[in-house]
Amino acid sequence: MNPTEPMQYQYQKTVAVDLGPRSYDVHVGPGLLPTLGQAIVAMDGVTSAAVVTDSNVGPLYGQGAVDAVTAAGIPATLIDFPAGEANKTLATLSRVMDALFALTPAVDRSTVVVALGGGVAGDLAGLVAALALRGMRFYQCPTSLLADVDASVGGKTAVDHQAGKNLIGAFHQPAGVMIDVETLKTLPRCELIGGLAECVKHGVIRDASLLDYIEANAAGIIECRPDVMTELIARNVAIKAAVVAADEREAGERAHLNFGHTIGHAIEVLAGYGELSHGQAVSLGMVAANHIAVARGLLDSPDAEQIEHLLGKLELPTRRPGLDADEIWRIMQHDKKTLGGRVRFVLPTGLGSAAIFDDCPPEAIAEVIYYLGNA
Amino acid sequence: MNPTEPMQYQYQKTVAVDLGPRSYDVHVGPGLLPTLGQAIVAMDGVTSAAVVTDSNVGPLYGQGAVDAVTAAGIPATLIDFPAGEANKTLATLSRVMDALFALTPAVDRSTVVVALGGGVAGDLAGLVAALALRGMRFYQCPTSLLADVDASVGGKTAVDHQAGKNLIGAFHQPAGVMIDVETLKTLPRCELIGGLAECVKHGVIRDASLLDYIEANAAGIIECRPDVMTELIARNVAIKAAVVAADEREAGERAHLNFGHTIGHAIEVLAGYGELSHGQAVSLGMVAANHIAVARGLLDSPDAEQIEHLLGKLELPTRRPGLDADEIWRIMQHDKKTLGGRVRFVLPTGLGSAAIFDDCPPEAIAEVIYYLGNA
Numbered sequence: 001m002n003p004t005e006p007m008q009y010q011y012q013k014t015v016a017v018d019l020g021p022r023s024y025d026v027h028v029g030p031g032l033l034p035t036l037g038q039a040i041v042a043m044d045g046v047t048s049a050a051v052v053t054d055s056n057v058g059p060l061y062g063q064g065a066v067d068a069v070t071a072a073g074i075p076a077t078l079i080d081f082p083a084g085e086a087n088k089t090l091a092t093l094s095r096v097m098d099a100l101f102a103l104t105p106a107v108d109r110s111t112v113v114v115a116l117g118g119g120v121a122g123d124l125a126g127l128v129a130a131l132a133l134r135g136m137r138f139y140q141c142p143t144s145l146l147a148d149v150d151a152s153v154g155g156k157t158a159v160d161h162q163a164g165k166n167l168i169g170a171f172h173q174p175a176g177v178m179i180d181v182e183t184l185k186t187l188p189r190c191e192l193i194g195g196l197a198e199c200v201k202h203g204v205i206r207d208a209s210l211l212d213y214i215e216a217n218a219a220g221i222i223e224c225r226p227d228v229m230t231e232l233i234a235r236n237v238a239i240k241a242a243v244v245a246a247d248e249r250e251a252g253e254r255a256h257l258n259f260g261h262t263i264g265h266a267i268e269v270l271a272g273y274g275e276l277s278h279g280q281a282v283s284l285g286m287v288a289a290n291h292i293a294v295a296r297g298l299l300d301s302p303d304a305e306q307i308e309h310l311l312g313k314l315e316l317p318t319r320r321p322g323l324d325a326d327e328i329w330r331i332m333q334h335d336k337k338t339l340g341g342r343v344r345f346v347l348p349t350g351l352g353s354a355a356i357f358d359d360c361p362p363e364a365i366a367e368v369i370y371y372l373g374n375a
Numbered sequence: 376m377n378p379t380e381p382m383q384y385q386y387q388k389t390v391a392v393d394l395g396p397r398s399y400d401v402h403v404g405p406g407l408l409p410t411l412g413q414a415i416v417a418m419d420g421v422t423s424a425a426v427v428t429d430s431n432v433g434p435l436y437g438q439g440a441v442d443a444v445t446a447a448g449i450p451a452t453l454i455d456f457p458a459g460e461a462n463k464t465l466a467t468l469s470r471v472m473d474a475l476f477a478l479t480p481a482v483d484r485s486t487v488v489v490a491l492g493g494g495v496a497g498d499l500a501g502l503v504a505a506l507a508l509r510g511m512r513f514y515q516c517p518t519s520l521l522a523d524v525d526a527s528v529g530g531k532t533a534v535d536h537q538a539g540k541n542l543i544g545a546f547h548q549p550a551g552v553m554i555d556v557e558t559l560k561t562l563p564r565c566e567l568i569g570g571l572a573e574c575v576k577h578g579v580i581r582d583a584s585l586l587d588y589i590e591a592n593a594a595g596i597i598e599c600r601p602d603v604m605t606e607l608i609a610r611n612v613a614i615k616a617a618v619v620a621a622d623e624r625e626a627g628e629r630a631h632l633n634f635g636h637t638i639g640h641a642i643e644v645l646a647g648y649g650e651l652s653h654g655q656a657v658s659l660g661m662v663a664a665n666h667i668a669v670a671r672g673l674l675d676s677p678d679a680e681q682i683e684h685l686l687g688k689l690e691l692p693t694r695r696p697g698l699d700a701d702e703i704w705r706i707m708q709h710d711k712k713t714l715g716g717r718v719r720f721v722l723p724t725g726l727g728s729a730a731i732f733d734d735c736p737p738e739a740i741a742e743v744i745y746y747l748g749n750a
Contacts, residue, residue: 090465090468090469090472091469093465094465094466094469097465097536097542097543098536098537101536101537101538101539101542102538105708106538106708106709130545131543131544131545132542132543133542134531134533134541134544134545134546135545135546156509158509161472161473161476162473162476163476163477163481164476166509167472167476167507167508168472168506168507169506169509170505170506170509170510170545171509171510333480333481334481
């Protein structure tokens with residue numbers, strides 16, 4: 001390390017997301033947000049920026065982001081909306097659009113939308129960027145672990161509908177992503193833990209050694225040590241980038257990323273948005289999928305136990321009594337990934353690999369719901 | 376002609392829109408709508424259909440469309456919304472989404488959205504299809520001349536915002552288009568005439584012989600003769616298809632289709648939506664653009680006069696007193712096609728060709744507004 005280099009750059013990593021003409025880089029490291037202006041300037045022909053954030057992240061990092069962009073010579077304005085999954089709706093999108101189109105000078109195709117915040121801010125601001133003027137460029141600054149390792153790669157944007165999560169959305173790739181791991185220090189602990197569920201997911205479907213890394217560094221992760229978080233996030237981003245690059249529009253293997261999400265989403269919906277965190281629901285969904293995989297002879301029982309143990313160590317739930325199997329099945333039928341009424345499951349086929357199955361009967365769900373209800 | 380062939384097919388024409396993996400066919404002819412079911416069945420793996428239409432077109436053709444699809448073995452449901460440009464909003468889109476997600480069995484990626492109606496129905500239903508489940512297939516059945524020759528090709532979907540028309544939208548190509556020219560017989564005469572403005576536009580920017588065809592067949596067009604309308608629409612669809620195929624995402628020459636629309640949109644906004652039809656505004660916009668082109672030596676004065684004469688013959692306006700040049704300029708600055716505040720104009724460079732210019736000063740607009748105000 002060069003001693004004249006600022007401390008905050010020492011752990012920086014960059015992961016390339018290879019999507020042909022829509023390729024972009026994800027920068028990960030501590031202390032990056034103050035360099036946001038340079039990143040925006042490096043985009044071709046940007047003349048103004050709208051920083052879209054929510055009422056939690058805005059007071060913490062909104063002004064800093066606006067100042068960083070403005071200091072680089074690009075006029076920037078903050079647009080915020082009420083935080084929370086309950087506000088990830090068409091109604092909120094409509095209000096953000098109103099604010100965007102009220103800006104002076106008027107937004108045009110040389111304006112960039114900067115999404116600053118967790119998954120809700122990224123999904124909502126991304127959809128705003130996808131739709132305003134039929135497509136504006138956008139730059140993502142995720143500030144939660146879940147957004148860092150999940151929403152930062154893949155270009156999925158969406159709002160929820162009362163019939164289900166993310167039912168209204170678009171694919172719209174960002175022009176770039178900047179993950180400042182310092183922002184994780186202000187993240188509520190439960191949200192940090194929720195993000196870890198997605199990290200475990202990536203390990204199970206693609207990279208058993210990532211599970212070992214998480215196991216070995218659990219303490220540093222919970223403490224949000226900058227070096228550990230930079231390494232953890234960069235590894236996860238690289239896994240997700242590889243999956244997405246192979247299947248941008250989710251026609252095939254990208255669906256592996258839904259591991260834990262089919263039953264997980266249903267559990268989340270049944271609990272009511274906000275009752276159970278997304279990560280907690282995914283944790284339960286992974287336990288459920290693993291149980292089905294073991295029953296079908298796809299996964300060894302000790303591997304399933306190892307994953308369950310790791311989830312527990314990360315303070316993620318592995319049991320949920322009181323679920324109604326019929327309700328779970330009914331909600332899964334409404335999932336947008338169903339095709340002609342068939343529910344598609346991603347099941348692990350070993351530690352680090354997965355495959356898609358569409359032949360799980362309601363009885364298998366009833367059995368696994370019983371399993372989740374008992375210690 | 377084979378005498379056993381049903382009369383209604385004798386004029387049918389099919390135009391291929393070549394967009395690689397998103398290619399599709401546009402079928403034009405009288406009496407096609409009763410064959411909608413076969414067209415939907417021919418799409419791969421469709422299990423249900425939602426026919427989205429408005430309160431004008433629904434009572435005329437809604438049940439027929441649903442019956443045609445159902446008779447082919449595909450369950451279909453009608454979803455309608457209040458007619459009119461004033462309802463082409465995010466709020467209406469939200470209500471259509473509610474109806475779509477309330478269907479039983481639940482919609483999934485094997486459901487097709489059928490857009491039945493004029494430009495508003497196509498734009499709105501197309502955006503619903505683009506966003507629901509992050510992209511459902513949709514099939515277009517335009518029923519107005521404007522929708523036939525404009526919205527049926529290109530995949531532009533949108534709703535309006537109070538800051539401007541079509542400011543919120545997406546590119547989403549249909550799986551196919553069926554234009555039943557019989558539906559034009561129920562189209563209000565003013566809307567038929569409005570659609571002719573786009574036909575003249577296509578002639579000016581790409582095909583002088585189309586202008587001759589319109590001139591020679593004006594009477595048959597105004598009477599909506601099936602043979603004349605089939606030929607007229609197929610020629611226009613072919614022109615638009617060629618332009619769009621060369622530039623799907625509107626990075627270059629597709630912008631030629633905005634001929635007459637830069638000032639036209641501003642005139643339409645200034646008049647208030649619904650006060651002046653889109654076609655009438657475009658007619659005035661073309662007269663204005665031609666005037667600028669003549670002043671710059673791009674277009675011969677007799678050619679401009681020929682176009683103006685043709686517009687007049689089609690009962691389209693060529694003069695509009697009382698416009699405020701400053702207001703027009705201000706509204707043009709908000710147009711989503713501006714780039715860094717520069718207003719881009721498409722000007723004819725002869726009969727059948729056009730080019731883009733971004734160096735028109737406010738003074739040129741003031742001069743042309745004066746011209747539009749005087750006979």
